[in-house]
Amino acid sequence: MKSTFHNFLKNVFLSATMLLPITNALSEEQKVIQFGSDFWCPYTCDETTSQKKGYVVDMAEEIFAKHNIKFKYVVLPWARVLKANEKGELDAMGAAYKEGREDKYIFPKEDFGKSLNKFYVLKDNKWNYKDPESLKNITVGLTLGYVYGGEINTINKYAKQVVPAGGESVFEKNINKVLNKQIDATIEESIVANYTLKQIKLNDKVREAGSIGKKTGIYIGFPKVLPNSEKYAKMLSDGIIELKKTGRFKQILKKYDIKIEN
Secondary structure (H helix, E strand, O other): OHHHHHHHHHHHHHHHHHHHHHHHHHHHHHOEEEEEEOOEOOOEOOHHHHOOOOHHHHHHHHHHHOOOOEEEEEEOOHHHHHHHHHOOOOOEEEEEOOOOOOOOEEOOOOOOOEEEEEEEEEOOOOOOOOOHHHHOOOEEEEEOOOOHHHOHHHHHHHOOEEEEEOOOOHHHHHHHHHHOOOOOEEEEEHHHHHHHHHHOOOOOOEEEEEEEEEEEEOEEEEEOOOOOHHHHHHHHHHHHHHHHHHOHHHHHHHOOOOOOOO
């Protein structure tokens, strides 16, 4: 009887020992944040084509590495990024505005810098955005899923027509539509627009035609449907504050040859 009991305990111990590597492996797998974004360089870039990840990704990787968390980045069309996050299939999305999204996402208190949306038209087009009424005769190209700092409803309401586009490199697509006179104007975050126009050498073909809304922060958002989102948002916020405090924030920006208001 004693021998049988001894063997029983031995088997329990062996079973528990065999499970330890599996448990540890699962624990390691959980220390990964799966982050999705579209191509929105210099905030989030595609390393396979631009040799850079984007300064938001660089900073997030550095911050989470200090907590032994790997920050993994995948480039997808923006509408797919949002859908995957809201289903809990991805752990984070960005870079993005929080306006119009706070019901589904938790955002850090600290942002990656302030941002402004501007309209872009052909160089010889005299139109400029002044107020919502100035959109009434304008066909505007948009990116599917973008909220434009909370101004999307204004654009939809007042523009003569809105033409949403999805997929990859949407701003480039919309600029080509402007050049081909398929649309009158497109709208994009100004740093992304200027960076892209410089890369594709179209600075001399189009111009800025006024800004809409106020300057607002750029963030990484964590879906409310996932349990670690609040914790990750706090880690990120504290980390951004530290990067700004130590001068590391500006140091990372130098790689992209840009200046960000923070």
